[in-house]
Amino acid sequence: MRWPGLAVRLAARNLRRRPGQALLLLLTLTIATGVLGVAMSLYGSADEPWNRTWRATNGFHVSFTVYHPPDEPGDRALVAALRRRATTQLTGAPGVVAVGGPWSHLYGSIQIGGGSEDLTAEVRDPRPSEVDQPLVTSGRWLGEGDGVVLESGLAATLGASPGDTVMIQGRPFSVRGVAQTVSRGRFPLSRPAQVWVTPETARQLRELGMAEEGFVLQLRLADPTRAAEFVAAHQSLQTVPSSSSIVPYLETWQQRRSESHSDIDIVAGTLFAAGALIAVLTIATASVLIAGRMAAQIRQVGTLKAVGVTPRQVIVVLLVEHLAIAAVATAVGLGIGRLLAPPIAATSVTLLGRPQPPPLTVTRVAIVAAVAVAVVLLGTVRPGLRGIRQSTLRSLATGPRPPRRPGRLAGLAARAGMPLPGVLGLRSAWRRPGRLLTNATGLALGVAMIVVALALRDSLELLELRPPEPGHAASDAAVAVLYDQIRAIILGTAGLLLVLATLNAWIVATFAARDAARNQAVLRAVGATPRQTVIALIVSQLGACAIAVTLGIPLGLGLWSLMEGGDLPEANLPATSLVLLAAAVPAVFAVIVSVPARLLARQPVAPLLTYE
C-alpha cells in the first residue's frame, strides 16, 4: 500500500482506538475556536447595516461639527465667523464633489416616558440634500407644516409613528416621519436624541426656548479613501482660542463607523480577550492530552521504526491524526461563530437595521485555523520528536522516561514521621521532575483561569450606573440594557473558564492516575492496601498543585491586567480570596484525583502486571 494511504489508515485507527481522548481534544479546541470565531464575527457584524444606510443616504466622507455650550453668548460671534470660514474653505476645496449644510443644531428637551431627555434639533431645508439625506423608513420627509422627523432610534424608544404627537419643549408637535442616518449614532446609546425640523419649525422652537449649540457641515469627496488626508489638510479649522469653549471636530466616515457601535466593540473585545485566554489554556490542556496519547503511542513509534518507517513518516502519521481533529474543530468553531454572532449583535441597540452574517473572509478562517493548528503542533512536535529520538528498543519496551537520581525531600518527610503512602507519593513526584512540571503547568493555567473568573465576577460590582440624571432617563435605561449584556457575557465567560479549569484538572488527574497504574499494581502485589495506593497517588500530585498555585495566581492577575485594557474596569481581588483559593485548589484537586485513583484501585491487579 502506498505510504500516504497507510499514514491515513494508521491515523484513523489510532483515533478509533481512543475516541474519548480525541473527543476531549476536539471539545477543548472547538471551545477555543468557537469563542474566537464569535469574537471575530462580531467585529464585523455591524458593518454591513451601517454601510447600507451610508450608501442609501449618500453618507458623508468628511464631517465638520462645531459645538458650543448654548448658554455662553460670548462665543456666538466666534462661531459665526468659524461657520463662514469653514463653509468657504471646505466648499471650494479640491476633491470635494458635494456639500451638505451647514445645518444649525438647537438644544432642548423632549418628553419620554415620565421624564425629559436632551434633544438636538437639526434645521434642514426640506429639499433633498446631496450629502446625508436621511433615509425615511416610515412617513415622509420634512415639508409643509411644522411636522418633525424623528431619528429611528428615538422613534423606537418613544414607540412613535407618523401621525403621533411628541412633546418638545413642553409643546406638542406632530410626527411627520421616521428616518435613519449615519451621521449620528442611534439613540439611546448615542445621546442626545435627534429630530429634523424645517426652518419655520426652528423659529417656533427658538421661541419656546431652544438655543443654538452649533452646526454641522458634511462633504463628499471624489475619492472617499483619501478622507483622512483631507482631514489632515484642513487641520487649521480645528484651532480655536483656548479661552473659548467652542469644540470643532473634523472626522472621516471610517472613524464614525467604528465608533457607531461601540457596545458591540465592548462585547467583542471582552469575547476576544476571553477567547485568547481560553486559547492559551487550550494549548496547555491539549498539550497534556496529546502528550498523554503520545505516551501510549510511543510504542507504536517504536514498532514503526522497527519495521523500517523513517522518523519523518512517523511524525506524518501523528500530525495527520491531530490535524484532522484541528480541522474539524476549526470548521465547527467557525460555524458556531457564524451562527451565534448575529443573534448576539441583534440584541445590541446601536445597529442600524438587521445584522447580516459577515462573509467568511480568508483572513478570519486563516486566524482561527492557525490557532487550532498551533495548538496541535505545539502539543505534538515535542513529545513526538522525543519518541523518535529514543532508541527503537527503548520505545518498544514502553514505560515513561526514567526517573532521576533520588532526592532528599522524601527522606526528610519519612524521618518526620509521615505515613508510608505519603512518603511514597513524595518520592514518586520528586523523582520525575519533567512530569511534575508538566502537570504543574497545566494546573497553573487552570488556577489562572479561576483567578480571572473571580476578577470578572468582582468587576461586575463596579459596573454601577451613575444615579439617573434628569435629561437621561431613557438613555440610561438603554445603557443599563447594554451593561446587563456585558454582565451576562462576563458571567458566561467566567463560568466557561471554570468549566475549562475543571476539565483541565480532570485531564491532568486522569493521566496522572494512568501513568501510576503499573506502580500502583506493584505496590498492591507487595501488600499495600488499595487505599494506601490512592493516598500515595494523591500526595504525589499535591506537589504539582503547590507549584500550580504559586505560579497560577500571579499569572491570572497578570492576564487580567492585560485584559482590562478595554472598557472593563480594573478589579482588585482581596488577599483573603486569594488565600482561600490557594487552600481550596489542592483540596479540590485531591478530590478530583481520587476519582480515577479509586477506580484504578478497584480493578484487579493481575492484568496490570502481565508482561506484554
Add this chain to the structure above:
Amino acid sequence: MSMRDVVLSLLAKEPAHGYELRQRLAQALGPAGGALNPGQVYVTLSRLERAGLVEAREVAQPSQPDKKVYELTAAGLERVMDWFNDLTWSKVAPLEFHLKLVAAAATRLTDPVALVDSQRLELLRELRQLQELALRESPDSDGALLLEGASLRLQADIRWLEVCQQRIVEREAR
C-alpha cells in the same frame, strides 16, 4: 541404535517377510531412511532367528520362488516390551525413540502418551542431577563447560518430547 529391537518392534504388529519389513522401516524413517544400509535388515533377521526371538516359515507362491515370512516368538514379544519400558537415553536416542513411538502407536502395546511422559520425567531428573553436579563445579572450569553442553542437549530433547506429546494429543483429538 539397536537394530534388533527396531526390527522386532516392526514385526510386533503382524508377521512379514524381509521386503515388507524394509518398506515398513523406510516409511517410519522417512528421509532418514536413506542412511540405513538395506542389507542390515536381512542380517538382523538371521541374527534374531538364531537368538530364538523370531521364527521363519516358508510360504508357497504361485509363480515365484518361496518367500520366507518371519514371526515373533514369545521371547521376542517379551523383548519388545522390555524395549518399550527401557528409559535409557543414549546420544542417538531421538531416532530410536521416534521409532519406539511409531511402534507404540501402531501396535497399541503401550500408550504413546504415557511413553512420552515417563521419558520426559526421566530426562528432567537427569537434568536436575546435572545441575546439582554443576553447582559443585566453579563456573569457569572446563568441567562446568561440558556439563553445560550436556544440559543444553537434554533441554533440547525435553523440548522435542513436549512437541511429540502435543502432536499425539492433537492427533487423538481428531
Add this chain to the structure above:
Amino acid sequence: MSMVLEARGLVRRYPGDGAPIRAVDGVDLVVEAGEAVSVMGPSGCGKSTLLHLLGGLERPDAGELYLGGARVDGLSETRWAVFRRRNVGFVFQAFHLVDELTAVENVELPALLVGVSRRAARHRAMELLERLGVAERAGRLPDHLSGGERQRVAVARALINQPLVVLADEPTGNLDSRATGDILRLFGELARAGQALLLVTHDARVASTADRLLTMRDGAIVAQTRLGAGTSVAGLLAGLAELGGER
C-alpha cells in the same frame, strides 16, 4: 510436615466467544513447608492465572484456598493486601520493581508496610542484598540495573518478611543465560534452606530445581511426580561418554 499452601478445586473463568473459557479448571494443589514445587506447562495452559489466584492477585470463581492454615479465598482487597505483605513473596518475569524507588527502597517496602521501624527495615534490606550479591547496587534506581540484578532485588523484596511461600512466575523469562544460571542457583539455595517455593515455568531448567513437578494442561493439573534423584551419577557420566551403537 505442615502445609503452607493448600488449594481445593480452584476455578477461574473468563468470558470468551460463546462459552466462557476456563483458565483454571478445578485445580487441587498442596505445598508443604520447606518444599519446592514447580508447575510446568505450555503457554496458555493457565499456570500464570493459577499463580495469581494463589497469591490473591485474582479472585477464584470457585474453590478454596488456605495459606498457613487460614482460609483466604474470600478476603477483601484490603485484607488480602495486609495478609500478603507478611506471608507471600512474589517474583515476576518482568521484575515489577517500583521505578521511582532505589533498589534498597524497593526491598524494604514490604517490611515498612508491615510496620517494622525504618532503621530495622533498612538493615534487613541491606542484609538481603548482601546475601544476594547486589549490595553495591543498593542506591541505584531499577532503570540502571541489569536484568539479573533487578531480579535479585525482586527476590530480596520477596524474602524480606520471611514469607510462608514465595510464588515465582517465569522468574528467568527475561534473563540471559548467565543471569538465569545465577537465579537458578539462588532458588536452589533457597529450596535447600527450607523456603517453601512455587515456581511456574515452561523452562525445563527452572522446573527441574524443584522437588515436585506438576504438569498443567488446559487449566488442569494432569500429572504430578517427585523429581528426587534420577540415574546414579556414575551412570550419568557413563551415558555422557557413550558413543552410540548397538547394545
